Amino acid sequence: MINRKATAIWKGTGKEGTGTISTQSTVLENTQYSFNTRFADGKGTNPEELVAAAHAGCFAMKLSFELNAAGFTADELNATATISLDPAQGKIVKSAIELKAQVPGISAEQFAQVADKAKKECPISQLLNTEITLNAELVS
Template sequence: MINRKATAVWKGTGKDGSGNVSTQSTVLDNAQYSFKTRFEEGKGTNPEELIAAAHAGCFAMKLSFDLNEAGFTADELSVTATVSLDPGKGEVGKSHLVLKGKVPGIDAEQFKTIAEGSKKECPISKLLNAEISLDAELVS
Protein backbone atom coordinates (compact mmCIF):
# COMPACT_ATOMS: atom_id res chain seq x y z
CA MET A 1 0.00 0.00 0.00
CA ILE A 2 1.32 3.42 -0.97
CA ASN A 3 -0.15 6.39 0.89
CA ARG A 4 0.08 10.01 -0.21
CA LYS A 5 -1.02 12.93 1.93
CA ALA A 6 -2.23 16.47 1.48
CA THR A 7 -3.26 18.90 4.19
CA ALA A 8 -5.81 21.71 4.02
CA VAL A 9 -6.15 24.43 6.64
CA TRP A 10 -9.21 26.73 6.51
CA LYS A 11 -9.82 29.82 8.65
CA GLY A 12 -13.01 31.84 8.83
CA THR A 13 -16.40 31.54 7.19
CA GLY A 14 -17.05 29.74 3.92
CA LYS A 15 -17.48 32.94 1.94
CA ASP A 16 -15.07 35.31 3.67
CA GLY A 17 -12.50 32.85 4.99
CA SER A 18 -9.51 31.41 3.23
CA GLY A 19 -7.28 28.41 3.37
CA ASN A 20 -4.17 26.77 2.09
CA VAL A 21 -3.28 23.33 0.87
CA SER A 22 0.03 21.53 1.04
CA THR A 23 1.16 18.20 -0.37
CA GLN A 24 3.51 15.65 1.10
CA SER A 25 5.94 16.21 -1.78
CA THR A 26 5.78 20.00 -1.14
CA VAL A 27 4.95 20.64 -4.80
CA LEU A 28 2.05 22.51 -3.24
CA ASP A 29 3.27 24.33 -0.16
CA ASN A 30 0.60 26.48 1.47
CA ALA A 31 -1.12 27.11 -1.87
CA GLN A 32 -3.94 29.57 -1.24
CA TYR A 33 -7.59 28.84 -1.92
CA SER A 34 -10.81 30.67 -1.08
CA PHE A 35 -14.42 31.24 -2.08
CA LYS A 36 -13.20 33.55 -4.86
CA THR A 37 -10.74 31.01 -6.30
CA ARG A 38 -13.48 28.40 -6.29
CA PHE A 39 -16.55 30.29 -7.47
CA GLU A 40 -15.17 33.43 -9.09
CA GLU A 41 -11.72 34.41 -10.32
CA GLY A 42 -8.72 34.90 -8.14
CA LYS A 43 -5.14 33.89 -7.52
CA GLY A 44 -5.04 30.47 -5.94
CA THR A 45 -6.38 26.99 -6.51
CA ASN A 46 -9.57 25.11 -5.66
CA PRO A 47 -10.57 21.50 -5.00
CA GLU A 48 -12.00 20.92 -8.48
CA GLU A 49 -8.82 22.15 -10.17
CA LEU A 50 -6.75 19.81 -8.02
CA ILE A 51 -9.01 16.86 -8.87
CA ALA A 52 -8.74 17.78 -12.57
CA ALA A 53 -4.94 17.80 -12.36
CA ALA A 54 -4.93 14.45 -10.59
CA HIS A 55 -7.34 12.90 -13.09
CA ALA A 56 -5.46 14.18 -16.16
CA GLY A 57 -2.10 13.03 -14.82
CA CYS A 58 -3.31 9.62 -13.69
CA PHE A 59 -5.15 8.92 -16.93
CA ALA A 60 -2.14 9.91 -19.07
CA MET A 61 0.13 7.61 -17.07
CA LYS A 62 -2.34 4.68 -17.13
CA LEU A 63 -2.80 5.09 -20.89
CA SER A 64 0.96 5.09 -21.37
CA PHE A 65 1.22 1.76 -19.52
CA ASP A 66 -1.70 0.29 -21.50
CA LEU A 67 -0.27 1.41 -24.84
CA ASN A 68 3.09 -0.09 -23.93
CA GLU A 69 1.41 -3.38 -23.00
CA ALA A 70 -0.19 -3.38 -26.47
CA GLY A 71 3.21 -2.82 -28.10
CA PHE A 72 3.12 0.96 -28.61
CA THR A 73 5.09 3.85 -27.15
CA ALA A 74 3.53 7.29 -27.15
CA ASP A 75 5.61 10.22 -28.33
CA GLU A 76 3.19 12.44 -26.42
CA LEU A 77 -0.12 12.18 -24.58
CA SER A 78 -1.76 15.51 -23.79
CA VAL A 79 -4.76 15.26 -21.47
CA THR A 80 -7.03 18.05 -20.25
CA ALA A 81 -9.52 17.17 -17.53
CA THR A 82 -12.44 19.48 -16.87
CA VAL A 83 -14.11 18.86 -13.51
CA SER A 84 -17.57 20.40 -13.25
CA LEU A 85 -19.01 21.71 -9.99
CA ASP A 86 -22.72 22.55 -9.83
CA PRO A 87 -22.91 25.17 -7.05
CA GLY A 88 -26.72 24.92 -6.95
CA LYS A 89 -26.59 21.21 -6.19
CA GLY A 90 -23.36 21.40 -4.20
CA GLU A 91 -21.85 18.52 -6.12
CA VAL A 92 -19.14 17.67 -8.58
CA GLY A 93 -21.05 15.97 -11.35
CA LYS A 94 -18.43 14.97 -13.88
CA SER A 95 -14.88 14.94 -15.08
CA HIS A 96 -14.44 15.27 -18.84
CA LEU A 97 -11.14 14.12 -20.35
CA VAL A 98 -9.82 15.46 -23.65
CA LEU A 99 -6.95 13.43 -25.05
CA LYS A 100 -4.58 14.22 -27.89
CA GLY A 101 -2.02 11.53 -28.57
CA LYS A 102 0.96 11.04 -30.82
CA VAL A 103 1.52 7.29 -30.99
CA PRO A 104 3.50 5.87 -33.92
CA GLY A 105 2.09 2.75 -35.59
CA ILE A 106 -1.37 2.68 -33.99
CA ASP A 107 -4.64 3.22 -35.83
CA ALA A 108 -7.38 5.54 -34.56
CA GLU A 109 -9.81 2.77 -33.61
CA GLN A 110 -7.23 0.85 -31.57
CA PHE A 111 -6.09 4.07 -29.89
CA LYS A 112 -9.66 4.91 -28.90
CA THR A 113 -10.31 1.38 -27.61
CA ILE A 114 -7.20 1.39 -25.43
CA ALA A 115 -7.96 4.92 -24.19
CA GLU A 116 -11.52 3.91 -23.20
CA GLY A 117 -10.12 1.02 -21.19
CA SER A 118 -7.58 3.29 -19.52
CA LYS A 119 -10.33 5.77 -18.65
CA LYS A 120 -12.24 3.04 -16.80
CA GLU A 121 -9.18 1.56 -15.07
CA CYS A 122 -7.33 4.75 -14.13
CA PRO A 123 -7.08 4.78 -10.30
CA ILE A 124 -8.45 8.34 -10.07
CA SER A 125 -11.41 7.41 -12.30
CA LYS A 126 -12.12 4.59 -9.88
CA LEU A 127 -11.68 6.91 -6.89
CA LEU A 128 -14.39 9.23 -8.11
CA ASN A 129 -16.85 6.42 -7.38
CA ALA A 130 -15.06 5.17 -4.27
CA GLU A 131 -16.22 4.64 -0.73
CA ILE A 132 -15.25 7.63 1.38
CA SER A 133 -14.23 7.04 4.99
CA LEU A 134 -13.76 9.60 7.75
CA ASP A 135 -12.09 9.80 11.14
CA ALA A 136 -13.13 12.99 12.94
CA GLU A 137 -11.74 14.49 16.14
CA LEU A 138 -12.63 17.77 17.77
CA VAL A 139 -9.59 19.45 19.29
CA SER A 140 -9.34 22.52 21.44
Protein backbone atom coordinates in the same frame (compact mmCIF):
# COMPACT_ATOMS: atom_id res chain seq x y z
CA MET B 1 -0.03 0.02 -0.10
CA ILE B 2 1.13 3.45 -1.22
CA ASN B 3 -0.07 6.41 0.81
CA ARG B 4 0.06 10.04 -0.28
CA LYS B 5 -1.23 12.96 1.74
CA ALA B 6 -2.13 16.60 1.56
CA THR B 7 -3.16 19.00 4.28
CA ALA B 8 -5.74 21.76 4.11
CA ILE B 9 -5.96 24.49 6.73
CA TRP B 10 -9.04 26.73 6.70
CA LYS B 11 -9.61 29.84 8.82
CA GLY B 12 -12.83 31.81 9.04
CA THR B 13 -16.24 31.45 7.45
CA GLY B 14 -16.92 29.63 4.20
CA LYS B 15 -17.33 32.80 2.18
CA GLU B 16 -14.88 35.23 3.81
CA GLY B 17 -12.37 32.72 5.13
CA THR B 18 -9.13 31.62 3.55
CA GLY B 19 -7.16 28.45 3.48
CA THR B 20 -3.93 26.85 2.39
CA ILE B 21 -3.19 23.48 0.87
CA SER B 22 0.14 21.67 1.17
CA THR B 23 1.19 18.35 -0.31
CA GLN B 24 3.55 15.73 1.03
CA SER B 25 5.89 16.29 -1.93
CA THR B 26 5.87 20.06 -1.22
CA VAL B 27 4.93 20.80 -4.83
CA LEU B 28 2.10 22.71 -3.20
CA GLU B 29 3.20 24.40 -0.01
CA ASN B 30 0.79 26.71 1.76
CA THR B 31 -0.93 27.32 -1.58
CA GLN B 32 -3.83 29.73 -1.07
CA TYR B 33 -7.45 28.83 -1.74
CA SER B 34 -10.70 30.57 -0.87
CA PHE B 35 -14.33 31.06 -1.85
CA ASN B 36 -13.19 33.36 -4.68
CA THR B 37 -10.69 30.84 -6.07
CA ARG B 38 -13.41 28.21 -6.07
CA PHE B 39 -16.46 30.14 -7.26
CA ALA B 40 -14.99 33.24 -8.95
CA ASP B 41 -11.62 34.15 -10.44
CA GLY B 42 -9.53 34.70 -7.34
CA LYS B 43 -5.79 34.03 -7.16
CA GLY B 44 -5.00 30.58 -5.86
CA THR B 45 -6.21 27.05 -6.42
CA ASN B 46 -9.36 25.13 -5.55
CA PRO B 47 -10.34 21.52 -4.91
CA GLU B 48 -11.87 21.00 -8.36
CA GLU B 49 -8.72 22.24 -10.13
CA LEU B 50 -6.67 19.82 -8.06
CA VAL B 51 -9.00 16.92 -8.91
CA ALA B 52 -8.77 17.90 -12.60
CA ALA B 53 -4.96 17.84 -12.41
CA ALA B 54 -5.03 14.47 -10.66
CA HIS B 55 -7.44 13.00 -13.22
CA ALA B 56 -5.52 14.26 -16.26
CA GLY B 57 -2.20 13.06 -14.86
CA CYS B 58 -3.52 9.69 -13.75
CA PHE B 59 -5.28 9.05 -17.06
CA ALA B 60 -2.22 9.98 -19.16
CA MET B 61 0.05 7.71 -17.12
CA LYS B 62 -2.44 4.79 -17.20
CA LEU B 63 -2.83 5.24 -20.96
CA SER B 64 0.94 5.11 -21.36
CA PHE B 65 1.04 1.79 -19.47
CA GLU B 66 -1.84 0.40 -21.54
CA LEU B 67 -0.19 1.48 -24.80
CA ASN B 68 3.07 -0.18 -23.74
CA ALA B 69 1.20 -3.40 -22.90
CA ALA B 70 -0.30 -3.31 -26.42
CA GLY B 71 3.16 -2.85 -27.96
CA PHE B 72 3.11 0.92 -28.55
CA THR B 73 4.93 3.92 -27.13
CA ALA B 74 3.40 7.36 -27.29
CA ASP B 75 5.48 10.28 -28.51
CA GLU B 76 3.12 12.53 -26.57
CA LEU B 77 -0.12 12.29 -24.62
CA ASN B 78 -1.69 15.69 -23.99
CA ALA B 79 -4.64 15.17 -21.60
CA THR B 80 -6.80 17.91 -20.14
CA ALA B 81 -9.49 17.09 -17.59
CA THR B 82 -12.29 19.55 -16.90
CA ILE B 83 -14.14 19.04 -13.65
CA SER B 84 -17.72 20.37 -13.54
CA LEU B 85 -19.03 21.40 -10.13
CA ASP B 86 -22.75 22.11 -9.87
CA PRO B 87 -23.11 24.53 -6.94
CA ALA B 88 -26.87 23.94 -6.82
CA GLN B 89 -26.32 20.23 -6.23
CA GLY B 90 -23.17 20.79 -4.20
CA LYS B 91 -21.29 18.09 -6.08
CA ILE B 92 -19.01 17.32 -8.97
CA VAL B 93 -21.21 16.14 -11.82
CA LYS B 94 -18.69 15.39 -14.56
CA SER B 95 -15.07 15.01 -15.53
CA ALA B 96 -14.44 15.54 -19.24
CA ILE B 97 -11.08 14.41 -20.59
CA GLU B 98 -9.76 15.87 -23.83
CA LEU B 99 -6.82 13.97 -25.29
CA LYS B 100 -4.51 14.62 -28.19
CA ALA B 101 -2.14 11.72 -28.67
CA GLN B 102 0.81 11.00 -30.91
CA VAL B 103 1.27 7.23 -31.02
CA PRO B 104 3.27 5.89 -33.97
CA GLY B 105 1.96 2.75 -35.67
CA ILE B 106 -1.35 2.38 -33.83
CA SER B 107 -4.65 2.14 -35.69
CA ALA B 108 -7.54 4.40 -34.79
CA GLU B 109 -9.54 1.37 -33.59
CA GLN B 110 -6.72 0.07 -31.37
CA PHE B 111 -6.17 3.55 -29.99
CA ALA B 112 -9.86 4.02 -29.15
CA GLN B 113 -9.97 0.67 -27.31
CA VAL B 114 -6.82 1.33 -25.29
CA ALA B 115 -7.86 4.91 -24.44
CA ASP B 116 -11.29 3.77 -23.28
CA LYS B 117 -9.72 1.09 -21.08
CA ALA B 118 -7.39 3.68 -19.52
CA LYS B 119 -10.35 6.01 -18.89
CA LYS B 120 -12.23 3.28 -17.03
CA GLU B 121 -9.28 1.84 -15.14
CA CYS B 122 -7.18 4.80 -14.04
CA PRO B 123 -7.38 4.99 -10.24
CA ILE B 124 -8.77 8.54 -10.20
CA SER B 125 -11.56 7.54 -12.64
CA GLN B 126 -12.41 4.69 -10.29
CA LEU B 127 -12.46 7.09 -7.34
CA LEU B 128 -14.81 9.61 -8.95
CA ASN B 129 -18.49 8.83 -8.56
CA THR B 130 -19.59 10.85 -11.57
CA GLU B 131 -19.92 10.83 -15.34
CA ILE B 132 -16.58 10.62 -17.13
CA THR B 133 -16.32 11.42 -20.82
CA LEU B 134 -13.37 11.06 -23.16
CA ASN B 135 -12.78 12.83 -26.43
CA ALA B 136 -9.61 11.21 -27.75
CA GLU B 137 -7.92 12.36 -30.93
CA LEU B 138 -5.01 10.57 -32.55
CA VAL B 139 -2.80 13.16 -34.24
CA SER B 140 0.34 12.83 -36.32
